[in-house]
Amino acid sequence: xxxxxVPLGLFAVLVGFLFVGLGLNPREVPSPLIDKPAPAxxxxxxxxxxxxxxxxxxxxxxxxxxxxxSWCVSCRQEHPVLMDLARAGLVxxxxxxxxxxxxxxxxxxxxxxxPYAASLMDADGRIGIDYGVxxxxxxxxxxxxxxxxxxxxxxLTVEGxxxxxxxxxxxxxx
Amino acid sequence: xxxxKRWMGAVACAVWFCxxxxxxxxxxxxxxxVLEQRLARLAEELRCLVxxxxxxxxxRAELANDLRREVRELMRQGKSDREVVDFLVQRYGDFVLYxxxxxxxxxxxxxxxFILLAVGVVVMGVYLRRRGSRTADRDLSEHERQRAxxxxxxxxxxxxx
Numbered sequence: 001x002x003x004x005x006v007p008l009g010l011f012a013v014l015v016g017f018l019f020v021g022l023g024l025n026p027r028e029v030p031s032p033l034i035d036k037p038a039p040a041x042x043x044x045x046x047x048x049x050x051x052x053x054x055x056x057x058x059x060x061x062x063x064x065x066x067x068x069x070s071w072c073v074s075c076r077q078e079h080p081v082l083m084d085l086a087r088a089g090l091v092x093x094x095x096x097x098x099x100x101x102x103x104x105x106x107x108x109x110x111x112x113x114x115p116y117a118a119s120l121m122d123a124d125g126r127i128g129i130d131y132g133v134x135x136x137x138x139x140x141x142x143x144x145x146x147x148x149x150x151x152x153x154x155x156l157t158v159e160g161x162x163x164x165x166x167x168x169x170x171x172x173x174x
Numbered sequence: 175x176x177x178x179k180r181w182m183g184a185v186a187c188a189v190w191f192c193x194x195x196x197x198x199x200x201x202x203x204x205x206x207x208v209l210e211q212r213l214a215r216l217a218e219e220l221r222c223l224v225x226x227x228x229x230x231x232x233x234r235a236e237l238a239n240d241l242r243r244e245v246r247e248l249m250r251q252g253k254s255d256r257e258v259v260d261f262l263v264q265r266y267g268d269f270v271l272y273x274x275x276x277x278x279x280x281x282x283x284x285x286x287x288f289i290l291l292a293v294g295v296v297v298m299g300v301y302l303r304r305r306g307s308r309t310a311d312r313d314l315s316e317h318e319r320q321r322a323x324x325x326x327x328x329x330x331x332x333x334x335x
Contacts, residue, residue: 029223032267
């Protein structure tokens with residue numbers, strides 16, 4: 001009997017490893033920045049380049065930082081979700097306009113609509129690197145104390161927002 | 175004369191091609207060859223996050239370019255390799271390292287091969303001992319002796335046919 005049980009057991013272990021391993025998404029690299037203070041920035045605003053915004057200006061409330069660019073195809077995909085989120089007014093969404101040209105970014109917002117309380121221009125991608133951005137779009141949830149609490153990699157989806165992001169925000173807003 | 179001209183043309187062509195080939199060999203931004211070499215060596219050890227099976231040295235992704243620029247700048251500021259690596263790990267996690275550090279989380283990763291080796295040694299030891307006891311010297315039973323003699327007696331007969 002053990003003659004059959006041992007290989008069967010080994011096979012079951014192998015299947016278990018493969019099931020978990022193949023189910024993981026290799027593109028989602030867990031961020032080491034979760035539960036760490038949001039990296040400092042002082043960036044010009046897209047609509048008012050003469051005025052800059054820093055992470056300290058946003059202290060005291062929960063906010064979203066959405067990394068986007070006019071050249072980013074998946075950003076179009078998630079854009080309606082962000083518009084809904086902005087309309088609901090539950091949380092301010094700030095954009096990090098990553099490695100983009102100002103006129104392209106402005107045209108993009110003109111065409112599709114602007115869900116952002118403000119967009120920050122990160123033309124050379126330095127702040128993006130500080131935030132560990134490696135694939136636009138990415139979205140960070142930052143709490144009242146300026147600590148990153150959650151990171152979503154890739155385009156936001158209606159389900160993703162409802163199941164993950166909104167509960168996190170509600171919890172943090174209390 | 176015509177021949178000489180043609181020959182000279184060929185030489186000119188060859189020289190031109192050679193210089194073009196050499197021009198391509200020149201590394202970009204080689205203001206500081208020592209630093210570039212250090213960058214290339216370190217970048218071999220780091221993973222590009224966009225095209226995950228390429229190192230930071232090989233990758234032509236935009237982000238890899240930016241990260242090389244960042245690393246170059248840190249090195250110019252006199253940061254050690256250790257500090258440069260820490261800079262990237264702080265932002266992107268251990269994932270950027272092709273050789274992840276030994277931590278409680280990576281214990282199985284580093285120890286796994288040795289565990290498998292130990293299991294293999296134990297299995298082999300048990301197997302060899304069992305086989306040893308099975309094939310150890312023991313006297314043949316009467317029945318076995320008769321069978322063996324019969325088989326031995328058969329052999330020359332077979333050779334004849």
